[in-house]
Amino acid sequence: MARWQGGAAERLKEAALELFQIQGYDGTTVAEIAAAAGVTERTFFRHFTDKREVLFFDQREFERTFLDSLPEGTADPMALVAAVLGGAARLFGEERRAWARARQSVIGGNAGLQERELLKLSLLAVSLTRELTERGIDPISAALAAETAVTVFRTTFTAWVADAETRPFPAIHDEVLGRLRALYSI
Structure with missing residues (x-):
């Protein structure tokens, strides 16, 4: 009997992304993802509800x-936006950029995934508002x-995953936030 290997969820994510890039999202099945990750379909469904x-x-x-990045006792909306973006930057270190770029290319090629990405950002705006x-x-x-925080985040993320971009996430969000502030003064 084969010995159980940990990290199944991570292996499934990597296998899925690779297959999505090669075969396309619609051309890839859960069975293929599971096989490429060295697990069963049942294991796939223990970790994810579907391939999306x-x-x-x-x-x-x-x-x-x-x-968690929202500071206590601050009522200045722009200070809150800056704090939220600073906290979000923790998720977007250089070690994640290649995966994020590949993920975004898959999402960009599928209308249903684009819709799901927009829903994710919309839910974030609802949570932040609440x-x-x-x-x-x-x-x-x-x-x-x-909504401003989400817009600045989305703009920053889009720039961060661009092929030629090398600046760290915080440097880009500082620039985007600066451009937004400049628009206020026009």
């Missing part, structure tokens, strides 16, 4: 990173701050 979730497995961690209103920020300012 391989690309979106960390929604709770993703949201939690943003929410958290800000619970901290006493009026609902309109909370919504504007949350």
Whole structure:
């Protein structure tokens, strides 16, 4: 009997992404992903509800990173946006850039995955808005701050995964936030 190997979820993510790039998302089956990772389909479904979730497995961690970055006692919406982006940068170190680029290329080639990515960001904005209103920020300012944070994040992320980009995530989000501030003064 073969010895059990740990790290099945990570192997499944890597195998899925590689197959999605080679065969396309629609051309890849769960059975192929499981076989490439050296596990059974049953093991796949212990970790993921479907093949789409391989690309979106960390929604709770993703949201939690943003929410945990909100400072206490601050009511300045732009300071909150900057703090949230600074916290999010922890998720986007150089060691993740190649995977993020590959993931984004798969998502960019599939309308259903693009829709799921937009839903992920929309849910983030809802969570941020709720958290800000619970901290006493009026609902309109909370919504504007949350949507701004998501917009700046999305713009930063898009630049960060661009083929020729080498700057670290925080440097890009500082630039994007600076450009947003410059728009206010026009």
